[in-house]
Amino acid sequence: MKPLHVILSVIGGAVAGAAVGLLVAPEKGEDTRAKILEILKEKGIKLKKSKMEELVDEIEDEIEKHV
Numbered sequence: 001m002k003p004l005h006v007i008l009s010v011i012g013g014a015v016a017g018a019a020v021g022l023l024v025a026p027e028k029g030e031d032t033r034a035k036i037l038e039i040l041k042e043k044g045i046k047l048k049k050s051k052m053e054e055l056v057d058e059i060e061d062e063i064e065k066h067v
Contacts, residue, residue, distance in 0.1 A: 019059035029056075 018036060033052055040047055047055075 015055070015059060016063075019056065019063060023060070023063070 021032070033049075033056065037047060037049065037052060
């Protein structure tokens with residue numbers, strides 16, 4: 001397996017895990033997203049709130065397709 005495939009698989013898994021966490025989180029989605037943005041910011045990853053919303057919507061669509 002090529003290194004790029006491994007990296008993309010890990011990122012995809014992390015995104016899917018985050019999506020599931022958002023869907024089953026006991027807190028409001030807005031609060032959870034804010035926490036995720038803060039964690040990403042601490043790691044040096046800057047993501048605008050609008051991009052986060054788009055990402056969540058895409059992940060939800062993908063999950064609904066496979067359920």
